[in-house]
Amino acid sequence: MxxxxxxxxxxxxxxxxxxxxxxxxxxxxxxxxxxxxxxxxxxxxxxxxxxxxxxxxxxxxxERDEFIYHEMIAHPAMFVHPGVRRALVIGGGDGGTVRELLRHPTVEHVRLVEIDPMVLRGCREHIPQTAAALDDPRVEVTVGDGVAFVAETEERYDLVIVDSTDPIGPATPLFGKTFYANVANVLNDDGIVVSQAESCFYELDRQRSMMEILSTTFGRARIYNYVNLTYPGGLWSFTFASRAALCPLGDLSPSRIADSGLEFRYYSPEIHRAAFVLPQFQNDALQRWIGPD
CATH class of the missing domain: 2.30.140.10 (Spermidine synthase, tetramerisation domain)
Known part of the structure; x- marks a missing residue:
């Protein structure tokens, strides 16, 4: 040396x-x-x-692993829903979730509601890999509180993605009953909501709470996992719920993914199905609220 x-x-x-x-x-x-x-x-x-x-x-x-998170928060719902035209993203000011949604030709409008304008500015200036999507003409960026937005808006959406931070500070209400009741009200009849759901290794009680709220609000709910290099524990989750009882497994057509012509770095029909196979301890803890296939 x-x-x-x-x-x-x-x-x-x-x-x-x-x-x-x-x-x-x-x-x-x-x-x-x-x-x-x-x-x-x-x-x-x-x-x-x-x-x-x-x-x-x-x-x-x-930049190394954001594609995993953003592909997995967006595409499972996009390929289960018959045709998302309008999507709402709450949080996600880095723009990666919006980027993945815009890859689908059915999407006509995406509204991003981000509470912190400094996140938007910082990412636009320094992480264009994700934030460049925010300048697409189909995107409308609203600086504001996502909890208040879903409580007050008269707009309706086919898909709501809650791309939140951990449940601390201003993100805490994004994990509550009132919030999800309002999300249900802004969804169209066949609408889907997908939410960031922490790690089963560290936040299993939080996942129980989310699944109970979602199953009560929507009638059925599922949870699925993905791996991530930079998150504690490496195995993290998203929740999936639908007003129309769409099933993320039964209503998935693998041929639709192939026919889309989209290329992915992590997501695939096989990964989609495997993501809903839970470790036994997680399945045991959440089975009461997990909807049928």
Missing amino acids: TDTAKNQLELWAEEHHQDILQLRYRIRRTLFSEESEFQRIDIVETAGYGRMLFNDSIAMIS
Whole structure:
């Protein structure tokens, strides 16, 4: 090792999870670091994960693996619903979920409701890989509270995606009964709602609560898993519920995925079906609320 290398200062971003786990990412340079009304926002260039967005020191996305999260939050519902034309995304100011929705030719309008304008600005300036989608003419960006939006709007949607942060601070109401009752009201008769649902390793009680709320509100609910390099535990979940009792397995046509001509890096018909096969401990904890296939 040269003297120059020995004397170089190494900078690391640290994420602490539930006071029992620490994740660290080596930083090459800081691109954006500001305190908004809601949270601290940092965008950094890392050694192994490309550019990463942190909200209050919690990793939101990385360029290396964001495609997994965004493909899995968007495409299962898009291929189960007969034809999404209007979609609402709550949160997701990085733009990745919107990007995936826009790949489907049926989509005519996507409204993104993001509470923090600084997230939008930071991602537009420094993570165009995801945020460039926000400038598509089919997209309408609303800066505001998603909870208030679904309570007050008269608009109706085929798909609502709750692309939320962890259930702390302003995101907490996005996991509650009143919120999902209002989501049901903004969905069309065959509408679907998909929500970020944390990790079964660390938030199984939260998943129980979400499944109970969704099954009570919509009559049936499912939960499915995906892997992610930069989230604690590596195995995280989304919930799926539908006003029309659409089934994410029974109403999926694999040929429709093939006929779409879309190419994916993670999602596939096989991954779609496998995602709904839960680890036994998770299945045991949630079976009471899981709808039939």
